[in-house]
Each structure stands twice: as C-alpha cells, then as structure tokens.
Amino acid sequence: MSVMLTKFESKSNRVKGLAFHPTQPLLAASLHNGSVQLWNYRMGVLVDRFEEHEGPVRAVAIHPSRPLLVTGGDDYKIKVWDLRPQNRKCLFTLHGHLDYVRTVQFHHEMPWIISCSDDQTIRIWNSTSRNCIAILTGHSHYVMSALFHPKDDLVVSASMDQTVRVWDVSGLRKNTPNSAPGTFDTFDNFSTVKYVLEGHDRGVNYAIFHPTLPLIISAADDRQIKLWRMSDLKAWEVDACRGHFNNVSSAVFHPKHELIVSCGEDKTVRVWDLAKRSAVQTFRREHDRFWVLASHPELNLFAAGHDNGLIVFKLERERPAFALHGDTVYYVRDKYVRSYDINTGSDIGLLSVRKFGSPYVPPRTLSYNPAERAVLLTISSDNGLYELTNLPKDISGELKDSSLDGKRGPGQSAIFVARNRFAVLNKNTQLIEVCDLTGATVKSIKPPVQTNEIFFGGTASLILSSTSSVVLYDIQQQKTISELNTPPVKYIVWNQDGSQVALLSKHTITIANKTFTQSTLIHETIRIKSGAWDDAGVFVYSTLNHVKYCLPQGDHGVICTLDNPVYLTRIKGKIVHCLDRSARPRTITIDPTEYRFKLALIRNNYNEVLYLIRTSNLLGQSIIAYLQQKGFPEIALHFVEDKNTRFDLAIECGNLDVALETAKAIDRPECWNRLAQQALKQGNHKIAEKAYQQIKNFDRLSFLYLATGSTDKLQKMQKIAEARGDPMSRFHNALYAGDIQGRIAVLREVGLHPLAYLTAKTNGLEDIALEILESAGLTEGDIDDIPDFGRASLKIPPIVTPTTNLVWPTVPGGESFFDRALADGNLETGVEPHNGDAAITSVALDDWAKDEEQDLTADEDGWDLDVGADGKGNEGEVAEEVDEEEAEELGAGAAPGIDETEIWTRNSPFAGDHVSAGSFETAMQLLNRQFGVVNFTILKPFFVSTFRSSHTYLSPLASLPPLQLHIRRDPTESSLSRVLPVSVRALRQIRAELSEGLRAVSGAKLPEAQAIFRSVLQSLLFVAVSSDEEAKEWRETVTTAREYLLGVSIELERRRVAQEEPENIKRGLELAAYFTHCQLQPPHLRIAMRSAIQVFTKAGNSGSAAKFARKLLDLDPDPKIASMARQRIAASDRNPRDAVEISYDEFTEFEICAASYTPIYKGSPSVRCPYTDAAFLTEFKGTLDPLTRLTEIGAISSGLPAPR
C-alpha cells in the first residue's frame, strides 16, 4: 500500500469524535472546544455548526437511515439533533450520565442510543420515549467506547480497566422497556456480560465488531491492537498488531478489504493486514497526535481526527485503469483485465493480473494495443512497475495470469506509442525508454522537462506532463514540438479521429488540437474526474458531482448531477458509458440537446438548430441569455413567452411584426416609442404610423405624412385637430397639406384676421380677403398702408414618389435563415435534417425491390431444377497438383519468383479467377470447356474490367516503378497455396442486377429487361463459388435469368409479329400462350396471363381466354383483376368457342424452343444450351444460342467446377 490519498483536510481545535453520513458526503466532527462541525468533505465546505455543549464533545454519531445526529459531551449530556438542512436544531437532551460521555451510537433498527461514560456505565436510551432503558454496569474504570453489533443484539465495550467486554442485550428486545426512571435494579435483568476479554496491559481505548465476521479488534494504551475471535460460547485473543509506539486511540475494520486501520498518539495512521496481522502501511504526521478514526459504512473512505483538525482519506485509488478502443472498454476490476463491449453490453474477464505488484494495490493505468491485442499496465506499488501482456485469443476456462508470459520492468508510467513500441518513464532517473515488444530498449530519451507522467501524443509523439506544463515531444527526432502551460496534467483523452485532445488536470481542462497550436482552458472549482468525447466533437467530462460538457471554443455547462463520481469511457448519443467507483460498467442517459444546440449554433449548422428547436423543448432563461449573448436574438425570440422580453428581442433583431404584435399586447407608450423609432430606422413607416397613432403623437404623425406625401391623411389630421380643438395643429396640417383655405379658416377662427387676410390676399383669394375685411368691418381703403406682398411664390412641394403605400427598403438582417424557416410555418412539421429528398423518392422503389426479393426467395424453392447434373465438374482438369512447397532455394540470387497471378490460376478452376489473374487464354479455354462458350467478343468488357479490378499499384519509394499488388478474396489468407483473387463479380451483386431486370419486366420495359438478363447471364460466367449452397444459388440464378430472358424474348417477338405481320394472328396467339409457360414469379406470371387473356379475347378465342383467366385466378390477383377474370370466364361460358385454331396443347408438358419459340413436347428430341440448359429443336444443333449469344447449342460441356 503505497498511497494514502487525502481527499479533504480541515484545521480546527482538537477533534475528538467523527461520524460519516451514510449516503451524503457529510462528516460530523466533535471538537475539544465544545463545537460540533458538519462538513461537506466533497465540496470542502463547513455546512453547519452545533454549539450547545459546554466543554469538550467526545461522542458523535449519525443515524444510519434517518436524519439524526447524536452527541455526548463532557457536560454529561447527550443531545439528539435534527440533521435536515431546513431545521438543524437540538431535538432533545438525555440526562443521566454522571461523568464525561465518551461515545454514542444509534442502533441500526431499534430506536436506541448507546452511550458510555467515565461514570463506568454503559447506557442504552430509547430515543422515542427519551428514557434510559438499560444501564450496563461491570466495568471498574472509565468506559472508553461502547458499540452495538451491526446485526446481533450484542454490545462491545472497552474500558480503562484493561478489559473489553461483550454484552448480550437481547433481553431488551423482548421486554418493554421500563419507563420508570431510576429503577436501576431491573435493568440488569435484560443485559448480561457475555465475555470479558482480558489481555491488554493498559487501558483499552476502543473496541469494535467486524461488520460480518465474528471478530473484534481493540486498541489500547499498551500500544497494541488486539484481534479477538468469538463463538457462541467463548471469545479468545487471536493475535495482536504491534507497531504503534504510543497509545493507540482507535482501530477500525476496512469495510471492503481484509485490512485494519488504526491511529494513535504516536502521530501515525497505520494499515494492517487482517489475515497476517502485519503492517501494510504507515502514514505519519509531523506534530499532530491522532485521537479518533471513523470509516465510511459503504465506501473506501476514512476520517481521522488529530490535535489540529481532521483529514478524510482513501486507502487506494478508485479510478479504474481503463482504455477505450473503438466501442470496447478494456479495464481492470479486482485485478482482472476485462473487456466491455458498449454495443452489446458483454462484459468478460480476459486476464488475471493478481500477481502484478502489491496485492492491495490495483493497477494504475492501462494502455491497449489493438494491433497486437496486448495490454500494458502500470502499478504504483514497488516504486512503480509496468507489465506488458498479450490478451489470450480464446478465453475459455481459467483465465491466464499475466505472470505467465508478461514482461515486467520498473517504471512509473508506460504507454504504447506505436503498434510495436512502448515507452516507459522512470521518474527518478528522468529517462524515457522506448522498448520493442520483447521489452528490449531501442531508444532512450532524456525528457526536456521534469516529467511526472507520459501519455500517447499521436504518431511517434509523446505528451509529457510536468508540474507546470505539458510538452508534445517527437520521439524520432527527440525534440519538443510544442509546449502548453497548464497545471499538472493527470489524464488525457483523444477524440475519435485523433484531431483533438483533452488534457485533464485537477481543476482544469485544456482542449488542444493535435499539434498543440490551439487550445482553450476551462476552470472548474470541483475536482475533475474523467472525460470522453462525444461523436459530434463535444467533450463531456465528469467532476465529483456533475456531468458537464465543453464545446470546442470553451463554452461549458452542466448536463446532469451525480451522486457518486463516475469515470466516463464513451459517449454515444444520449448514453454516457462509464465505470463506477467499483469499476462496474454502467450507463447514464443524458439529454444532449443543450450542447448539441450550442454546437450547432457555433458551427452555423442552422438545419440542425432548427431541427432541435422543433423537436425538443429547449427552454429557460439560460438558453435565451445564451442566444442573445451569442448574437442570435432572432432564435431566442422563438423561445420566449414573456411579452416584455419578446418585445426587447424583437426590437433587437429588427423583427417588426413580432414587435408590433407584442407592443399591442403590452400597450405602453415607451414600447410604442421604441417601436416607432426602430420602424423608422428600418424604413417601415406604416408601423411607425401605427405606433404614433397609438400614442397620439400628432406632430410626428403629421410630419410623417408630409414626408411620405400622404395628403389625404394630412387632411384627416386637420379634421382630427379640429375635433381636438388644437388650432396650432390644424394650422400645421393645413400648411403641410398646402390647404390655403384651411389655413385661412384657422387664422380667422383664432382671430388673427390680419394674417388670414394677408394669406388670402397673397394667394389670390380676393373673395375671401374681402370677406375677411368685411367681417372685420373694414374696407380696402382702410388698409392702404399695407405694402403689396405680391403673389406667394412658394408652392407645395410636389410628391415625386408616392411612398405612402410603399415601405422603404428595410435594413438587412431582419431576413435570416431562421426567419424564413420559422415564417414558413414548418416549425411543427419537423423533418429531420440530413434526410435528403432523394431518400424519400427512393423509398418507394426500395419497397418494391424488397418485395421482389422476398418473392425471389420464396419462389426459388419452387424452381424444381436439378443442380447435380451440372454441379459436378472437372476440377482436376485445370488444377494440376499444386506444389505446396516453394521449391526454390532461398537466396538463389535475384532470380524472379513466381507471380501471385500465376498462383491464382493454379489455385482456381474458375474462369473468373483466371481472368482476374490476367490469364485470358486459360480463362477462355475454361469457359469453352465448362459452358461451351464460343462467342467471346461480347465478353470483352467483362474480361477487361475484371482484370482491371483485381490489381492495384503502389509505389512506396520515389521514382521506382510501382509494385503491382494483388487483391485477394480473403484478406486474412496469406498462404500462397490457398490465395485466390478477389471476386470482382459476386453472386450477391448479380442477383441485385437480376432483380433490377425483374423490375424492368414489371415496368414493361422489355428491351431493357432483355439486355439486363443477358448481362446477368454473362456476369454469372465469372462467378467463383465457394460452397455447395452457393453453387446451388448460382444454378438457380442462371435458370431464373434464362426463363425470364426466354419469356421476354417471346413477348418481344409477339409484339414484333403484331406490328409487322398483323395478319398472322395465329402466331401472335401462340406466342402469348407460350409466354405464360415460362417459369416466372407470380406477379410477372399474372402479367403474362392478363396479356394472354387480352390477346385471346381480342382474337375471339374466348374459350382459351377463359382458361388463362382460370389460371390467373389461381395466382391470387388483386380483386379488380380477379373480377375481370371472372367476367372472361362468364363470357366463355356463354360462348366457349375459339375463332382461331392454334398449335398449343396445354395438356401435354412441353418446353419452348428458345430459337423458334415453338413447343417441344415431352418425348420429342431436343438439344440444349451447354450453359443455360435452354432447350432447342434438334435442327439448331451447332448454331449460336440466340438467347445468350454466347454458346454453341448442343456442345459438350462440363459445367461449373466444384466449389472451393
């Protein structure tokens, strides 16, 4: 045990008592100064303080399931406290002890509290009735500790009288506790001393039961820890742990491992092996004596109290060593290397590493090498060791132990740097050794900085972590590529494609690219535990209590909270895969929407943004604030319900329609003012007008009307002004509108007659001028002295462009992707992006093809064809005995070896393989012998393209002619006696082509179909089959293609006859009938039948038509066609005669001659195509097959060679 990991430390007065909360990260500490502190040790904060005791508080305990705290002090009092955050207070106080209270504890199921005191008694209290229900007497000195057994009704106590006592308290359960206090005598009946354990030479400070085994340990002032075992009848001392050199204050069992932890006044915390009672580890403190020790009931966590505070510590690292490769996590649990497949969830042990390093220490890191399927582990015990082991290929039976063939060596940090190299750091000598897989050093590197840890840095590179920086270091050149300043980096995580790396320190994450030229730093206040990359390029990490995300540019936020730390391994969509503290794989489902949304925003991937807006319920101030802050107010607009915010956003992004709408809803002057201002800015004077109208800003309205040339509105404004009784406004409007009469009227009304007169006069309105004079009781003569102003020369400005009904060009920006998309109203329709239109259109086709394929498979069983006759071949003919041995002597100078293509031709009897090998001559011979092919010209493209696709060229070195590399069928096969060329034409592909032909038939594209079927038959010649099933399938494909080719050819001939020799009805009818005889699939057969019915009905052969109709009905056509067929049958019942006599005997079995399209009845002689087995009349023997145009009819052939 070389580590004691301090998780938390606090400074305070001397700590006398400690208690862990069973579920929350809380620790209660009672102090010598009378205070009881409640710490959150994970966050490192003091949560609360309980200060009602007078004098030191030595005893403290937390209830295992309820929010209760109990304390006991030197004030003789026992206090019970409510721990719930909202009402932390003392619930009640138990009085009774007559001296200092040393320990207290809750019972795990009964409402009991046990306490012990310097008054030499142990008391048990009922916390419900708040009475003392038992007093255990017998100790003859201070009782230093008294604790319940975790399950049984037992109590163990330790006392200064040098004894440890075990008490039986089962009596308490049976009898109702005596409620009358003070009747001590009765108590003793319930509780009896079961064992008195004598052996310590001094006072005993602490004694505790083992959680599951019948064991007790006690810690005493004789500097020993004694281990006691008990049976039903007796208890005895087993052994003692010696090593403390002063009083041992306390000793506890490790909750999970076979260890004892103790502390004492010698300022040490010591760890002991429970089985061997030997010291495992010692942790010293300079000045502080340890007084108390507490272990967490569930976790690998301890707390120790000393003179100046407390520490919380772990005994071993919980972080499991793991490495991720693809979707598989390789990790270590309980000293076994295991693999966990993220997709299937299969979790299997691969290798035992029990003998690697100290048995108490788990391996620290694991590096995985997929090429060699090897793991490289490091462990911190024994000053650091590494071990390289290959994972076993098969993992049946007992797991291999790595000590069998593992290669070990000293080193603090070791990782694979290439498929056959690994690097080991020796921290003390500061030397990095690069080793090959045998462990031999091939290179030594002196790192340029004090290196604490090394990580994989990409090809031929290392990342070196020092105290203040990380260095990217090139191994080959032995130089620093670049350096980043960071706090000490503890872990690194590369993303999937190796373009980015996250460097994790205690409180920071640095995200850098692979050359360290760009980086962002994130700071966390809480300890960072682990991280993993999302497929989209988001870094997801875990802290002690959160899962968080970090975007490439540094934005980060919380995804969810955690109860316990986890170690993230892989993020897949919504699933976070992680290992928990006991290294068990588990998953957490998260909602990635928020970070996906932000990522999409950053990457300007608006389709994705829209999709997320539509499909998820993103809400909340944070998103809105984020959007606004990042300059996307228009998107934020869509999230906001609150009208004020909505208005603000609308103004900000210039969305006037929304602004108007919300302004109406709010209806406050300042809104209208802002709206008007924005509207004017964007030149939308109509909205500005509306806004002015709303707030009755007549002056601005008038001026706006003037500016836009809206004279009729100005007239209206005059009227409004009149109604308002505002002459100034009237005058204004009249002036704007050029309404002289109006102006005069206003002036007269307000009694400014001289002005009215002059206005009239200067505008040539003599009548009105006179009228004014008259009304003023004057004549022209009275005003002789007024100079003549002449005619007013100012005109009303003309309206050049009537902008009244136009909206001026708006400022750009209002119209964005989102406005368009969101305005289209397709917010609800939600089509996932990336779904191209092409996909939709092709769906129908795919469905069709699917049907076809099902038909195919369903039907093929029906094709009753004999394969056997052709399946057996003459494999011996071409494939001579292949020499297994490379006969040539090695080192025979530079004599050229055997070309792989030559080996291919040796290894295969298939023509296609010979073509691949470029041996056209033998390929042709094979085709001729196997299938009787004679007309090769049309096969040229197949030969050339097959040959072309079987070889590739690469020149690894400059200026040398490239190497010809041969593509093999099975890349895993490298034995020359078995290598074969790649199958350029695979049966599967050809069958796809065939179904394309079938589709063409359905679509009535017969010439195309004919070409396709021919090409299928040509391709099939080049297929090499590897199994009997494949050979069978091959034969079936050939037969299907032949039948279709024949059928299509007959139908084409019928159409030709109908076109060119319309008088030859008989031939037409015959061909139609033969067509129905081809072995087609039901859908196509139905087409043939319907065509026959039609042709025969048209020719007046209603009897025969009815026969086809009956056959059609057997084929289960769709209802409409079925009813048509029934009509035909009915018609023939009325008139069952045939007008034209044809040569068609449906009752005798026949085949159709593929050249003349005439029947060859059973028993008649025929010749066959050596390849497709199509039948021909004997007269065609020796001619070229008209169907395939490849073979000589009737030629002798050996057929497809046996599969290999």
Next chain:
Amino acid sequence: MESTDLYSVKQRFFLGAYKSLVEQSLPDESSEDYVPILFYKARAHIALGDTETVTSLIPEDTENLALKAVAVFANYISSPTGDAALEELRDLCVEIEGDDVDASEREKGWVRVVAGTAFARASEVEEALETLGAESTTENAEAVAVAVQIYLSIHRPDLARKEFERAKQWAEDDLLLQLIESSIGLVIGKDSYLDAHSFYTEQIANPSVSSPHLLTARGVTRLLRGEVQEAKSDLEEAVAQQGGQDDAETLAARVVAAGLGTKRGDAEELWSQLASAHPEHPLVTAVNGKAVEFDDLAIRFKVPPLAIPTC
C-alpha cells in the same frame, strides 16, 4: 544526430510528401545541410516528374558526386532511351569505389541509391541489386529500401524479408525501416495487411507530416483488406487534399476501388480519365495489353451462325 530540418526533409521524402519538399527553401550554401537537402529536394522534383527544375537546381559544375548522380538521374528520367545517362551512372558507381574519391560514406550511399533506382527502372535487376549492395553488409537503409522493393517487384518477398531482417540488426529503429516492413506486408499479406495498415494509419495521424500519398497508400491497403468503402473514402480524401487533382497512383487506385464497389459505372469514367491522362501507368499498359491479347485470343474460337428459325 542530424539536424531537425534534414530530418523533416527525409521524413517527408520517404512518406511521399514531395509537393511540400519541392516548396522547401534551401539552406545557405555553406550550411552542412545544404547538400543533403538539395539532394532530397531534387529527388522530390524527379518523383513528381519535373526533371527540368533539377537541371537548374543543381549547378552544372558541381563536384559533389551525389548531386551529380541526381542530375544524371534526372536526365535519365527525362530522356526516353537514356542509355548514355545509365553509362554515366555506372561511371559514378565505379568512381565511388575508388580510394581517392572525395565523398563521404553517406554521399556514396546516395549515389548507389540513385543509380540502383535508375537500373531498376531500366529493368537491370541484377545490376541494381549489385549496386545497392543487397545481400552484403553495407549499412545503408535507403539502399535496403530500394533493394526490398526490387525484390518484391520480382516476386521474391522471401529475399525482401531477409534483407529487411538483416537491416534490423544494425539500423536504428526509424521510419524507413517501418516503411520497408509495411511494403513487404503489402505483398505478403501477413495478418490481413496489418503492418501496412497500422503504419499508414499511424503516419496519417502524424502531426509533423501531411501527404496525400499516405492516404492513397492506406486506401490501397484497405482495398487489399477488402474494405472497399473505407478505401474509397481515403482515396477521395487524398484527391481532396490535392485540391481535387488526381495523381496517377490515386486515380489508378480509384479505378480499382470503383470496379469493386457497388457503382460500377464510375469505374469506366475514372478509367478513361486514367487512360488518357497517364497512358504510361502500369495499370493502363497492363490493361491495354490484355485488351489486345483478348482480341487475338477471341478469334481463335469459331463462332457458328446464330440459330435462326427457318420457317
């Protein structure tokens, strides 16, 4: 230990990043690195088929044998027959064997490499191997690389392997050795071409070099591994990295990939591109040769008349 610049130059040369080498500026003439960098830069030019620049790059009156050899090699590549150039190279090879020659061991090695390459191109296999010191104790990793490729081209992976194993005894664990190992792996196909695949994958991830050649090489490796789809994407990326321009090697590989993929139509288009742009590429010459051979062979079979019904 050689300087960083030279290391980088060599690394890029071996990994086929010729374009970036061509753009590399030369150090000062007095620099120790001047000759080596010039040597590799010139060879990068040659690898790209640009022999004219080489002539201008290398001073005509150079006394340095390695540079002389490169210049002659450039002449050999550019002239169709090139016998004179070959003779000159032979002379140079003899010259470096002399006692009083003014050339370092390294330079002598370079002369051998260049001459060996030329002889290999001229199909003078034996002479090439002899020059390169194959099967001898010469410690020249580059010569080993060339020799190995020659062995591979004459279908002697066994000898290639031996040469490689021998080199491992003395050579430093370096890039070139890994390259040799991967080339052998490509031919032998051990462990599903794992050596080559890992090597090229590692080098693609190498931050200090970027070369479309590596992508092409991995594409070819993936073709051999039967990963046609992945191969295609590698090759397409290689093309993209060259700004949409196909080099002969990538284009040839794309033809093959298309021919093995699902969309065969593309193959013909790419093929006609390749055949017209690079008529001298071995794939083109091989296929064209085969097409001619086909025609010759096809007429050996007598084609009977088509079956036509008489009635």
